[in-house]
Amino acid sequence: MALKPSDIPLPATGPNRFHYWANPAPKDIGETCAEFLHLLPGPTYIYITGKDPQRARVVVTLSHGNEPSGLHAIFEILKQNIEPAVDIHCFIPSVDAAKQSPGFIYRTLPHHRDFNRCFKPPFDIDEQGLLALELLQYLLTIKPECLLDVHNTSGSSPPFGVTTFMDEGHNALVSLFTHRMIITDLQLGSLMEISEALTPAVTIECGGALDAESANVAFDGLKRFIMFEDVLTDGHSDLMLEFFHNPLRLELQEGSDIAYGDHCLFEDGVTLLPDIENHNFGTVDATCLLGYVSGDLTNVLSAKDSEGNERINDFFELRDGQLFPAKVLKLFMVTSNPEIARKDCLLYFVEAELPRN
Ligand SMILES: [Zn+2]
Incomplete structure (x- = not known):
């Protein structure tokens, strides 16, 4: 069963698991993406004010600590001081796994659940579940118009999008990055499964974690996602989507x-x-x-x-x-x-x- 808003318990008072960082200045984020990573104290929530603060979009990346392209793209966007069209809320969960030496090697910390399988009840069985719950609670408050979850594949691969839904909004989001789109009804507890309940959400696989082109795919797509007035209607791309069903x-x-x-x-x-x-x-x-x-x-x-x-x-x-x-x-x-x-x-x-x- 897909997640419903009623499955998300209200926030309990307790520690915020995500460290909040509003509008990081280019001089405060280090010289490289690796330095940026080491400035993050743990799971991090970065807020960037947009031209229209009445609207919001969400980016999640580094759900898996060995998938650096999305973090790279956020680093570049902050470094270049790019002003978003709407408020952008970035969630960066698996900082601790990514920081393990030599960096960007561990998908999760040892003995931790895969974060992108934790978006289903019960949440209160471990730290990963509680972190996923906190992210969902933020989404209920932020009410974003859409969400991207940015990943890399472990093997070498061209980029593709994954969605549980096929409609214009989801197609438009994927086509910011790539023309390949997988539509799945597998319910694994991944973040994009919130699409039905909360907001249009797609997973973007930017290509292999070690493929040189993946960081560019992530940056170019994310820049479109944050700068375009409208990311949910077709027309910002003349790519013909190629669909792979179930x-x-x-x-x-x-x-x-x-x-x-x-x-x-x-x-x-x-x-x-x-x-x-x-x-x-x-x-x-x-x-x-x-x-x-x-x-x-x-x-x-x-x-x-x-x-x-x-x-x-x-x-x-x-x-x-x-x-x-x-x-x-x-x-x-x-x-x-x-x-x-x-x-x-x-x-x-x-x-x-x-x-x-
Ligand atoms: Zn991943």
């Missing part, structure tokens, strides 16, 4: 493990080819070797649809221990980081639409 997640089964290599490395698990992330937004067919599985496919991998039905055998097959797509698929958010594959998923996929003549 992707499935390829996940590890309990008790199986993953590695990356060019031959089978496991008794009970999957070995994916080391260059698998080159398939991001590419099309793969039944001739495309993805890796190796020892044992039964259903014991090792899982791909459930939004109703929870197991669909792995509809989309993937084993031939002599080699893993292939069973039909033509488009893959994205492919990771070659075993930690993320274990905790989150190996990749997302949709069935590719065949060209119509």
Whole structure:
């Protein structure tokens, strides 16, 4: 079930988890994004006054400490003293994870929940849940006209947007950054799932955390988001959006493990080819070797649809221990980081639409 305003308890008196910083001056934010990060004492809420203070938009970034492009973009916007069209409220949650040496390596602190899975009750089970709740409570007060949640993919990838909704407002928000748009009905407790209840919200994946182009994608898009009078109607871009509907997640089964290599490395698990992330937004067919599985496919991998039905055998097959797509698929958010594959998923996929003549 999507989150409802009634699921968000009113603020209790207690510590503010977000440190508030209003209108940081260019001279006060350090010389580099890394210096800026180290000036933040923990989760931070930055407010920037806009030309029209009757209106507000929200940016959330660094929900994952290893995804720096959004913070980079905020740093540049502050450094260049860009005046927003409306009030901008920036929330930067995973500062402590990002600060862990050597910087921007940890998605979360060890033993912490993934912050972008915490936007659903119950909130009061840990610090991450309470931080997510505090952000939601701010949104109820700020009443923004829209919200961006800015991320990077862990693997190399072109940029794309993700939304739970398909309408003009959501399309317009994504097209500030990219023409690729994923529409999902998976309910994972991510921030963008508030779209129905609170305000139009989209996730922007600016490209791989290590891809040089990602910081530019984030900065150019965020600059449009804060400077344009209107970001919710089509017309600020002539990009033709490319839609990907209801992707499935390829996940590890309990008790199986993953590695990356060019031959089978496991008794009970999957070995994916080391260059698998080159398939991001590419099309793969039944001739495309993805890796190796020892044992039964259903014991090792899982791909459930939004109703929870197991669909792995509809989309993937084993031939002599080699893993292939069973039909033509488009893959994205492919990771070659075993930690993320274990905790989150190996990749997302949709069935590719065949060209119509
Ligand atoms: Zn992320």
